[in-house]
Amino acid sequence: MNLPVAPPVEPMLAKSAAKVPTGDYLYEPKWDGFRCVVFRDGDQVVLGSRGGKELGRYFPELVESLKAALPQRCVVDGEIVVVVESRLDFDRLSDRIHPAASRIQLLAERTPASFIAFDLLALADRDLTAEPFTERRAALVAAVAEHEHVHVTRATDDPDLATTWFARFEGAGLDGVVAKPSQGPYTPGERSMVKVKHERTADVVVAGYRLHKSGPVVGSLMLGLYGRDGVLNYVGGSSAFTMARRAELIDELAPYLLPEGEAHPWVDAADEGDEEHRRPGTLNRWNAGKDVSFIALRPELVCEVRYDQLQGDRFRHNGRFVRWRPDREAKSCSYEQLEVPAAYDLADVFGG
Template sequence: MDLPVMPPIQPMLAKSTPRLPQAGGFLYEPKWDGFRCLVFRDGNEVELTSRSTKPLTRYFPEIVAAAREHLPERCVVDGELVVVAGDRLEFDLLSARIHPAQSRIDELSEAMPARLVVFDLLASGDESLLDLPLRERRARAESLLAGVVPPIHLTRVTADADVAAEWFTRFEGAGLDGVIAKPLDLGYTPGGRTMLKIKHKRTADVVVAGYRLHKNSTADEPLLGSMLLGLYASDGSLHHVGVCASFTAARRAELAAELSAEAVDLADHPWRALAMGQNRWSAGKDLSFVPIALTRVAEVGYEHMEGPGEEARFRHTAQFKRWRIDREPESCTYRQLDEVVGYRLSEVLQ
């Protein structure tokens, strides 16, 4: 492979901002919820690399084949790998694609094929486009990729902040998790946080049902690693919906001492099975935890839920906000969560 932009190279990154920038000079895109992926094609040679520059090529043979068939003969593109289930993106299914066994990789490439959503062009032929402003890179991408067909897509864009604000609300129902704003006049800066991301921010009141100890915890100085969070379903069962884990060292010690006083016997806890077996989220992790009495309610921040109905969980680690001593644990149900308006993914993908 001999391209003007060669791996390893880190993709351009984004920093969070609470509000959509309204001033001119930005190009807005939907924020795709998948694996960041740079694709390098030089004739029959194709390489896929991750955000951290690790190789992804072997895990997505269907994308390699599609790149050979539909991308320009010699090019480098930046995009996102996603998996579609029904009419929305499903990150869980995408994560399952990273498997050590080649036979399983081949099976999953047919059972749950990925798609590549392209949003930038880094090289074309013998020319590096890194120094060109985004407005020119986008124009070149629209010209070169005009004929691509699924599973490769060119992302939708708009220069209208009002349209982007509408996307922020509507597209979440299709599994997207916000909007990206990119300065039109800037070049491509590998590893630089020159883009802006606007993601959904919400809070929920949850039951704290237990905790895990931190890896640096000792018998003499116990430290809390994470708190296990639950919501009550309509049948009265308490579902495990995720964890919150970001605390200072001092706060970890305080919480470990505080919560240890409320520990109960695992046999009397509704999550006995959680400590005894694997589930689709555990992926070989240590499932042991300290169960506590179901009396504490915490307010946590989160971006969005993943999964259908009362099987939904926090997509990322939640952020502890405060204790809610005014709330009864039984009031922490799925009904408090925002209803996301459904939206057809086929109307987002071009």
Template sequence: MDLPVMPPIDPMLAKSVPQIPAGQRYEPKWDGFRAVIFRDGSAVEIGSRNTRSIARYFPEVVASALAHLPSRCVLDGEIVVPSATTTGLDFEALLQRIHPAASRVEMLARTTPALFVAFDLLALDDDALMSRPLAARRALLEDALARSVGAGTATGEAAAVHLTPQTEDPDLAAQWFERFEGAGLDGVVAKRADGPYLPGKRGWAKIKHDRTADCVVAGYRVHTSGPDAIGSLLLGLHTDEGELASVGVIGAFPMARRRELFAELQPLRTELAGHPWAAALESGTRTPREAETSRWNRGKDLSFVPLRPERVVEVAYDHMEGTRFRHTAQFRRWRPDRDPDSCTFAQLEEPVSFALADVLSAGRPSS
């Protein structure tokens, strides 16, 4: 491989801001795996956010890059997996794609195929483009994908490469922020039209949904530093049937606070029998949901200590995926005034339903 921009490269990042800034270009914030695709003829590499190669996990994306991208190029974007049961994304299915067995990778590539959504062009042919302004890179990206993807689809081949929508209208960006969440997206990214591509720098701005919920603390995991510190608190919400469902965790505490929490929660420790998640515990998984694993740290101990579900905590979260918080929730405050039985799914804000296909079509280059 001999390209003007060579792997590995640290992708440019975004910093969180509270509201959509004026006078910039705006794109949906995709909720998948960050990916930089390098293609040089028949050679394709895919670098992750931490610069590791993930090409082996997505053979269908490699094949589509060979079929639909310019013969020599470097593109930045996101790998996502469309849901098989809804019109949005499926992050859990995407997590399943990181698997050591080649046979399983091949099977998942057929049953849960991934897409690559491009949002930047770092090199084309013999030209390195990172020092050029975003507006120029975007124009070249649109033209390159209109020609390469358009040529492939004209022959009847389905491309797994798409162009993210982009607008200079902040009002439209605000609409995307509200509407696209229903397709599983994560907010909006704002980028300066005159900005260069800065590897590893937080030169863009991201605006994400921030919501709160009152949850029941039903258990904890110990910290890796030792058995006398809390690693994370396990959260639950009651269903309409009154069952306590596992919805996620909070785990960002200073070490001193982790030890204080450990001491505070000891009086609530309980036996397995009678705990709302006893069935999962007794099945041998020792997790609040069946078959929970850590795909990024294999062998990690995910067992937890059950607690009597009597304490309520207010947490901040960005959005849900199914019945769980998509990302780790953030501690806000204890709620001693709340009855644990009142912590239900009914308090959660539901995003407007929106189809992934409509999001992708908004960024489709014209031929």
């Protein structure tokens, strides 16, 4: 490829903040998908992931959409998403990372991916990375043609409107707001932006743990919530502990180890074909060699965790341990305690 900005490029990153900052910023919705820097040189299109992986083979239909919407020679930073029933669906997006080309093609037809553009790094022979963000955005808006599956993200310089987006757009599957210095250059790999993400708490059942790769200490807690049918569903993990705390947890959890022969909702469960309940132990498509075994605990211990977003019936990311809740009965830890955002049509996010 003959471009002024050549692949690979590490995307510009964001640091976290508790609330929408004020100042000389442009604000954008925070899209929940796969970060991607697109390099186009005529018929050549490369989709570069944040980790340097080439994503083009997983999204063949998106390559064609980008050829229709982008200039002949450009480099664009953005996010790959999948839209299902007027909201983002990260599970359907993750399904696309599959080794079988036939499966990828089937999903490309059933749930085509879209690209949300939010920065322009190069156009024709111009390297724009040193230009102020306001100028890069103006050039991006002018450069991207209207297309069903390629969009330029909305932006505003009004922090009050950004705060409104933070509250409303979650119902369409977005997970917060990003603030970018309006006069700032594009800084690959640096945390030059500010992100504000939703954060809530929930009381969950600790029904097992996985060992840490370094030795016989706790790697992550296995968290569960009860459905209305009384079945304990696996909703994710909690793993942000110091090494000293991991060692302490081994002793704290020892009294709850599952006795041999005692039943457990996640052990030896006949869950083939059961799509209603979630259990740990499925293979990881990103790392097929990952050890998914765990040590089962009697489902009696309750802890409070912080989480940012619910994806279907599980936490989108690992929960962050807050404290033990000895005052809570495990059976009372159900999905009903979770706050569900009001539905919001993604078309309104695209078209406002």
